Amino acid sequence: MIKVVVVEDDNEIREGLRILIDGTDGYSCINTYSECTSMLKNIEKNNPDILLMDIGLPGMNGIEGIKKVKVILPEITILVLTIYEENELVFDALCAGASGYLIKKTPPSKLLEAIKEASNGGSPMSSHIARKVIESFQKKGKNLDKKNEYVLTKREKEILGGLVEGNNFKAIADSLFISVETVRFHFRNIYKKLHVHSQSEAVVKAIKEGIV
Amino acid sequence: MIKVVVVEDDNEIREGLRILIDGTDGYSCINTYSECTSMLKNIEKNNPDILLMDIGLPGMNGIEGIKKVKVILPEITILVLTIYEENELVFDALCAGASGYLIKKTPPSKLLEAIKEASNGGSPMSSHIARKVIESFQKKGKNLDKKNEYVLTKREKEILGGLVEGNNFKAIADSLFISVETVRFHFRNIYKKLHVHSQSEAVVKAIKEGIV
DNA sequence: TTACCACTACCTAAATATAGGTATTTTAAT
DNA sequence: ATTAAAATACCTATATTTAGGTAGTGGTAA
Numbered sequence: 001m002i003k004v005v006v007v008e009d010d011n012e013i014r015e016g017l018r019i020l021i022d023g024t025d026g027y028s029c030i031n032t033y034s035e036c037t038s039m040l041k042n043i044e045k046n047n048p049d050i051l052l053m054d055i056g057l058p059g060m061n062g063i064e065g066i067k068k069v070k071v072i073l074p075e076i077t078i079l080v081l082t083i084y085e086e087n088e089l090v091f092d093a094l095c096a097g098a099s100g101y102l103i104k105k106t107p108p109s110k111l112l113e114a115i116k117e118a119s120n121g122g123s124p125m126s127s128h129i130a131r132k133v134i135e136s137f138q139k140k141g142k143n144l145d146k147k148n149e150y151v152l153t154k155r156e157k158e159i160l161g162g163l164v165e166g167n168n169f170k171a172i173a174d175s176l177f178i179s180v181e182t183v184r185f186h187f188r189n190i191y192k193k194l195h196v197h198s199q200s201e202a203v204v205k206a207i208k209e210g211i212v
Numbered sequence: 213m214i215k216v217v218v219v220e221d222d223n224e225i226r227e228g229l230r231i232l233i234d235g236t237d238g239y240s241c242i243n244t245y246s247e248c249t250s251m252l253k254n255i256e257k258n259n260p261d262i263l264l265m266d267i268g269l270p271g272m273n274g275i276e277g278i279k280k281v282k283v284i285l286p287e288i289t290i291l292v293l294t295i296y297e298e299n300e301l302v303f304d305a306l307c308a309g310a311s312g313y314l315i316k317k318t319p320p321s322k323l324l325e326a327i328k329e330a331s332n333g334g335s336p337m338s339s340h341i342a343r344k345v346i347e348s349f350q351k352k353g354k355n356l357d358k359k360n361e362y363v364l365t366k367r368e369k370e371i372l373g374g375l376v377e378g379n380n381f382k383a384i385a386d387s388l389f390i391s392v393e394t395v396r397f398h399f400r401n402i403y404k405k406l407h408v409h410s411q412s413e414a415v416v417k418a419i420k421e422g423i424v
Numbered sequence: 425t426t427a428c429c430a431c432t433a434c435c436t437a438a439a440t441a442t443a444g445g446t447a448t449t450t451t452a453a454t
Numbered sequence: 455a456t457t458a459a460a461a462t463a464c465c466t467a468t469a470t471t472t473a474g475g476t477a478g479t480g481g482t483a484a
Contacts, residue, residue, distance in 0.1 A: 153460060166413040168440070182462050188443070189460095198470090199441075200411040201378040207419050365430065380470070393433050400473070401430095410440090411471075425484100432479075440471065449462070454455100 002119045005048040006032040007039045007065065008081060009056075013104060017052065020108050027112065036065035044072055049119050052102070054081045055093060063096045070097040077118050100124040152193060159186045160206050163199060214331045217260040218244040219251050219277065220293060221268075225316060229264065232320050239324065248277035256284055261331050264314065266293045267305060275308045282309040289330050312336040364405060371398045372418050375411060 004021050006029060008014040014032050021029040030046045033039040043051070051069060055062035066078055080093045080101035090101050100123040102114050114124035152160065162172035169187070173180040187202075196202050216233050218241060220226040226244050233241040242258045245251040255263070263281060267274035278290055292305045292313035302313050312335040314326055326336035364372065374384035381399070385392040399414075408414050 155461065163412050164416055166408065166410070166416060168410060168412075170440085178461085179463055181464060184441080184443095185463075186461080187441085191442085196378070197442075198378070198380060198411070200375050200380075200415045203412045203415045204376055204378060204419070207416070367431065382470090390431085391433055393435090394431070396471080396473095397433075398431085399471085403472085409472075427484080428482085430479105430481085433477080435475080436473100438471105438473080440469105442469065443467085445465080447463080447465105449460100451460070452458085454457075 002027050002050060002115060003046075003048040004029050004050045004052060004115065005039065005043065005046050006052045007034075007036060007062075008032070008052070008054040009034050010054075013081075020111070021115075024112055027115070036062070036068070040065070040068055040072065043069055043076075047073070049077060050115055051076055051078045052081055052115075053078055053093075053098070055090070056083075063092050066093055066096040066098055079115065079118050079124070094125075152190060156186055156190050156193075159183060160190055160202060164203055164206050214239050214262060214327060215258075215260040216241050216262045216264060216327065217251065217255065217258050218264045219246075219248060219274075220244070220264070220266040221246050222266075225293075232323070233327075236324055239327070248274070248280070252277070252280055252284065255281055255288075259285070261289065262327055263288055263290045264293055264327075265290055265305075265310070267302070268295075275304050278305055278308040278310055291327065291330050291336070306337075364402060368398055368402050368405075371395060372402055372414060376415055376418050 004027060006014055006017050006021075008017065011034070014034065018029045018032050021027045030048050031039075031042065033042075053062050053065060053069075062080065066080075069076060069078065078093075078098045080090055080098045081104055082090055082101055083104050093101065100114070100118050102111055102124065106114070117124050158176065159172055162175060167175065169180050169183045173183045176183075190202060191197060194202055194205050196205060216239060218226055218229050218233075220229065223246070226246065230241045230244050233239045242260050243251075243254065245254075265274050265277060265281075274292065278292075281288060281290065290305075290310045292302055292310045293316055294302055294313055295316050305313065312326070312330050314323055314336065318326070329336050370388065371384055374387060379387065381392050381395045385395045388395075402414060403409060406414055406417050408417060
């Protein structure tokens with residue numbers, strides 16, 4: 001028995017899904033919600049195998065909802081419900097923790113099949129989304145998607161890079177053939193721009209935000 | 213017209229593919245090879261849209277072949293040919309630069325469809341492989357595979373974790389309800405174990421080696 | 425029970441980083 | 455050609471980190 005919870009704001013679609021799921025052997029629709037907040041309150045109690053989740057929700061959007069559900073139930077399998085498959089949001093949803101997605105206009109039999117696939121450890125998705133995921137995956141660690149809001153100058157990036165490589169101020173100065181005082185000056189500006197106050201914080205930010 | 217090149221050591225399968233592709237309107241099989249080396253010599257001249265590539269090849273294996281082809285023609289779309297879809301190698305192939313894969317026993321019509329999908333920017337693959345790709349993608353940067361050779365104690369990991377979160381010694385001490393002196397003592401031991409001599413180095417190592 | 429390890433803590437001393445002000449030169453853009 | 459931004463550099467002062475020695479306590483394994 002695959003236990004499902006649905007979050008979908010359109011009453012017709014939501015009820016349709018509930019009837020489809022509950023009316024099929026081997027599937028059970030534990031509960032349905034029209035928005036995220038009440039779902040988040042009950043999700044632990046409901047404890048479904050699969051969470052079907054619309055992206056375009058009023059109030060908290062689906063992406064945020066996915067992240068929060070994952071905090072409560074890290075092992076849950078989330079499938080995104082979407083109208084158009086070529087949606088950038090679908091990709092964001094996968095980043096946020098979804099395992100696949102369903103097109104709303106999918107015929108019921110295929111829909112149930114996709115839920116079963118997901119519950120067996122699969123990730124139903126179109127080949128176009130799969131390609132985007134793969135590309136992002138192949139570039140992993142390069143953070144090409146995240147725009148650098150930190151506008152460090154070329155020199156500042158070099159200097160920060162030196163720190164990430166394990167050098168102290170003197171070593172950075174020597175490697176760039178400048179005075180330690182200059183390095184210190186640059187770090188003052190780097191710290192201001194990154195809103196940090198120590199080497200450690202700067203290094204963490206540099207690595208996690210992909211600045212270097 | 214979709215131009216295809218095939219690399220497959222089994223004569224029967226290779227010829228079958230050639231006949232199928234050449235015998236279908238809109239598809240053209242530029243050339244076929246039974247191993248990688250000769251394909252690599254000619255791939256630039258052949259310049260296909262799609263490269264169908266077996267993984268289990270004699271001599272240079274498919275993964276290596278994919279990497280080398282990508283160096284020569286970075287924009288080429290590579291589809292992996294495999295017998296069993298639940299193969300770890302398929303996943304490696306995707307990492308190496310393949311965009312999708314085909315099961316050898318797939319019926320001809322589906323096979324041609326998959327090639328067209330790939331040539332249109334899609335990534336044909338089973339939902340099980342898609343899941344693995346997604347999971348790896350979601351974990352990017354976490355280096356869960358790399359085993360910790362650094363034998364920090366539980367407390368030392370906590371303390372190092374505090375540093376990675378941007379705290380200084382005093383803040384770490386306060387959050388763990390211990391003296392700053394104790395924190396300093398732990399850091400001395402942590403630095404010794406990690407063979408580093410500063411916060412920055414420790415943070416870099418902690419993040420890159422996945423210690424925290 | 426002895427020996428070892430992890431964790432706690434204090435001491436001293438030296439090295440390094442943080443924070444501020446200021447000024448000159450170089451580079452890039454209007 | 456003028457301006458603005460970036461890079462260079464020195465100053466003072468304070469805060470923090472690094473490095474060493476030493477020692478008591480609690481738990482655990484030989």
